[in-house]
Amino acid sequence: MKMRKVMLLMAILGICFGTGLFAKAEEKKIVVGIIQIVEHPALDEGRQGVIDALKSKGYDESKVTFLYKNAQGEFPTATLIAQEFNEKADIIVPIATPSAQAAVNVIKTKPIFFSVVAYPETAGVLQKNTTGASDRIPVANNVKLIQDLLPKAKRIGIVYHSGESNSAETMERFAKIAREAGYEVKARGITTTNDIASALDSLVGEIDVLYSTDDNMIATAYPIVVDKCNAKNVPIISAVKVFLDQGALATDCIAEYDVGFETGLMIARYLEGEKIENIPYVAVTKSTRFINPEVAKRYGVKN
Numbered sequence: 001m002k003m004r005k006v007m008l009l010m011a012i013l014g015i016c017f018g019t020g021l022f023a024k025a026e027e028k029k030i031v032v033g034i035i036q037i038v039e040h041p042a043l044d045e046g047r048q049g050v051i052d053a054l055k056s057k058g059y060d061e062s063k064v065t066f067l068y069k070n071a072q073g074e075f076p077t078a079t080l081i082a083q084e085f086n087e088k089a090d091i092i093v094p095i096a097t098p099s100a101q102a103a104v105n106v107i108k109t110k111p112i113f114f115s116v117v118a119y120p121e122t123a124g125v126l127q128k129n130t131t132g133a134s135d136r137i138p139v140a141n142n143v144k145l146i147q148d149l150l151p152k153a154k155r156i157g158i159v160y161h162s163g164e165s166n167s168a169e170t171m172e173r174f175a176k177i178a179r180e181a182g183y184e185v186k187a188r189g190i191t192t193t194n195d196i197a198s199a200l201d202s203l204v205g206e207i208d209v210l211y212s213t214d215d216n217m218i219a220t221a222y223p224i225v226v227d228k229c230n231a232k233n234v235p236i237i238s239a240v241k242v243f244l245d246q247g248a249l250a251t252d253c254i255a256e257y258d259v260g261f262e263t264g265l266m267i268a269r270y271l272e273g274e275k276i277e278n279i280p281y282v283a284v285t286k287s288t289r290f291i292n293p294e295v296a297k298r299y300g301v302k303n
Contacts, residue, residue, distance in 0.1 A: 029065045030271065033089030035081045037098040038073040040219040041242040046095050046116040046260035053264025059271060071099065073220060078102035086110060091267060095260070096216055097166040100125040100132070111276045115263035116256050118166040118214055120281055131276055133262040134283040137214055137239045139174040141252035141287055143181055146237055149250055149291070149301045150209055155184045157207035157234075159199045159225070160215055162189030167215040170239060174211060193221045200228040207234060212248065214239045222246045235299050241290050249299060250291040259284045 034050065036043050047068070054064060067089060071078035078094075079102045085092050086107045093113050094103040100114040104125050114125055114132030125132075146153055156178055160167045168189075175185040186207060188199040196218065204210070210229050212218055218225060219242075226247035229236055238248035241255065266279050291301070 029063060030059070030091065031065045031067060031089045032091045032093060032267070033067045033081075033085030034069070035078055035085065035092065035094045035099040035103060036068070036070045037075075037078055037096040038216045038220055039070045040216070041245070042214075042219065042240050042256045043095050043116060043216070045242070046256040046263075049257040049260025049262075050093055050095075050115055050264040050267070053261040054268055057265070057268035057272075059268060071102075073216065075102060079106060082106040091270070093263065093267070097123050097125070098164060098216065100130075101165075104130055111270060113263050113267050113270075114281075115260050119169050122169055123165050126281065129276060131266060131279050131281045133259045133266065134281060135214070135254045135256060135259040136283050136285070137170045137173070138252055138254065138285075138287045139170065139239075140177050141289075142174060142211065142237055142239060143177050143183075145250055145252050145289065146178075146183075146209055146211075147181065149237075149296075150235060150299075153183070153208035155186065155207045155209075157203045157210045158185065158187045158213065159196065159203065159210070159218065160187065160189060160213050161191070161217040163191055164215060164217060167213045167218075170213040170215075174213070178211075190217065193217055196221050196224050197228065200225065204228055204232040204234050210234055210236045212236055212238045212243055219243075233299075235295065235301075244290055244292045244295075247295060248292060249295045249301065250289070252287050252289045254284050254287050258286070 069081045075098050078099050082103045083106050091111050092103055094100040095115050097117050100117050103112050112130040116135050118136050120126050158171050160171045178185050188203050190199050236248040238251040241251050241253050
């Protein structure tokens with residue numbers, strides 16, 4: 001009788017182990033918190049690149065919980081999101097310069113992998129627990145684009161968010177090279193989206209071409225930019241590709257998706273055991289020229 005009980009117990013144990021009832025508890029998912037300063041196609045592409053790269057390395061939703069929050073263009077909101085993710089997430093991914101600045105102000109120990117940050121050094125986002133991928137704008141290529149497509153242009157206008165460090169630095173770098181190439185450059189700084197229309201009104205009658213930078217504030221109101229320029233027959237050269245779909249003439253740019261993908265690959269390296277301090281930030285440099293054929297036709301530009 002006793003032997004029968006032992007055999008019955010062994011059979012039950014075998015069933016339990018076979019069905020996984022005594023198997024090791026499922027490993028906890030990695031939580032990746034993505035902070036985006038504002039929602040527009042360029043930054044959305046960067047975010048998708050991060051996710052796709054992680055999935056390409058086996059870190060899909062079965063292993064990773066992706067948290068995503070949009071700060072609606074507000075730096076204080078980005079800071080609150082960073083505080084929340086400092087508690088909830090294992091890895092923080094701020095997309096765009098203001099998001100990265102908010103994250104590094106709050107998060108001092110957890111790993112931060114920034115993406116689509118044009119100038120991380122001057123933005124002050126490099127610290128011991130931080131790395132990522134940069135999309136430094138190829139401003140010299142953009143000046144060359146104006147020379148090639150608009151040879152009669154002499155005066156270039158720029159409207160930029162003076163409080164956004166990446167936009168201000170792109171403006172300064174572009175203006176320096178453009179002036180060295182012989183152009184007159186007129187810049188208007190703005191601080192809110194309400195300033196965009198008046199800044200353009202004061203500018204478009206005095207320029208031959210408008211250059212739009214990697215500016216998150218401008219991006220949220222780009223139809224205004226296009227309408228104002230179209231009314232005065234002023235073509236737009238853009239620092240990013242997504243603005244072509246909204247009416248810009250051309251760009252020579254780095255794809256935000258590629259920058260996000262590079263960031264995702266860096267996160268995968270960290271998850272596979274590399275220390276973050278051994279993963280230096282990288283600047284994605286491959287750029288591509290794109291022309292909007294409909295706008296090109298309007299301005300008599302030959303591809």
